[in-house]
Amino acid sequence: MDIFDLRWDIVWNYRDMFIRGIGVTLILTLSGYFGGIFLGLFLGLGKLSTKKWIYWPCKLYVDLFRGTPMLVQILLIHLAVIPTIFGHSLGYMVSGITALILNCAAYNAEIFRAGIQSIAKGQMEAARSLGLTHNQAMRKVILPQAFRRMIPPLGNEFIALLKDSSLVTVIAAPDILYASKVVAGASFRFWEPYIVAALLYLVLTYGVTKIVAFIEKRFSNSYVPRKAEGREAR
Numbered sequence: 001m002d003i004f005d006l007r008w009d010i011v012w013n014y015r016d017m018f019i020r021g022i023g024v025t026l027i028l029t030l031s032g033y034f035g036g037i038f039l040g041l042f043l044g045l046g047k048l049s050t051k052k053w054i055y056w057p058c059k060l061y062v063d064l065f066r067g068t069p070m071l072v073q074i075l076l077i078h079l080a081v082i083p084t085i086f087g088h089s090l091g092y093m094v095s096g097i098t099a100l101i102l103n104c105a106a107y108n109a110e111i112f113r114a115g116i117q118s119i120a121k122g123q124m125e126a127a128r129s130l131g132l133t134h135n136q137a138m139r140k141v142i143l144p145q146a147f148r149r150m151i152p153p154l155g156n157e158f159i160a161l162l163k164d165s166s167l168v169t170v171i172a173a174p175d176i177l178y179a180s181k182v183v184a185g186a187s188f189r190f191w192e193p194y195i196v197a198a199l200l201y202l203v204l205t206y207g208v209t210k211i212v213a214f215i216e217k218r219f220s221n222s223y224v225p226r227k228a229e230g231r232e233a234r
Contacts, residue, residue, distance in 0.1 A: 011192050014183045021179040022200060028093070028175065029162045032100025036161070037154075039101060040108025045138075047113045058109070065106035071167050074099040078171045092173040096165070104161050111153045115146035148219050155212030159205050166201070176200050 011018070046058030065073065078095035089095070119142050127137035166177040176197050183193035 006192055006195075007189065008192060010187045010189055011183060011196050014179065014186075014193075017174070017179040017182060018176065018196065018200070020174055021176040022204075024093075024173060025162070025165055025175045025204070028096050028100060028165045028168060028173070029158070031097045032104050032165065033158050033161055035097070035101035036104025036108050036157075039105035041112050043105055043109035044112025044116065047109060048116060062106045062109050065103050066110075070099065070103050070164055071170065073103055074167055074171060077102075092168060092171045095171055096168040096173050099168070100161060100165060103164075104157065107157050107160075108154070111150055111157065112146075115150035115153075116142060118149055119145050151212065151216045151219060155208065155216075158212070159208050162205055162208065163201060 043058045043062060046054045047062065049055045049058075074096065077099045078089065078092070082090055082095055082098070116138075123141055123145065124134075124137055127141040128134070132140065166175060169175055169178040169181065172178065180193035180197040184190050187193075
């Protein structure tokens with residue numbers, strides 16, 4: 001097939017499938033990401049714990065999910081773990097979201113750990129000297145400062161997860177890549193559907209990049225003026 005003889009009408013005829021694919025991709029990514037944020041925070045705090053019975057399970061979890069391919073994790077969860085626990089498959093959405101959450105949490109755990117450790121120890125000591133408990137100091141003093149530093153890597157993790165969500169196509173999740181495979185199989189044309197898939201992922205990741213940049217700038221701008229106001233008030 002001549003690369004310059006592209007037939008975009010073939011892709012247009014399957015536009016509803018691509019639109020649905022975008023929706024499924026976003027649902028999988030958003031669910032996996034925010035679930036991974038929640039679980040990753042606890043894992044990150046666990047890796048900072050001095051108690052071995054907390055530290056080692058968290059470390060083993062992070063090493064396991066960071067050290068094995070996500071594709072293998074998706075297949076194991078969909079074909080082995082969930083059917084063993086529930087006696088049958090719960091569908092591509094449950095399996096896909098579960099796999100993305102578990103994988104994303106391992107990477108977010110390292111982001112949280114590194115972000116918290118980047119804050120000077122004197123901050124915790126100062127907060128404790130003011131009468132705050134360890135948990136209060138972590139919630140009101142350490143995490144707000146660390147979060148500003150974690151915005152770029154957390155944004156990068158979202159972008160990586162958005163692209164990695166395409167792996168759920170192996171369990172027949174009707175995402176963007178699955179739509180491209182269907183079109184390619186039905187038309188025996190490969191340039192058009194896969195170019196469209198690439199462009200859709202590019203647009204989504206570009207949009208996320210702009211949102212992350214806006215959030216980072218917003219937090220940066222909202223933080224500096226307060227310091228300036230404080231100096232003027234004194």
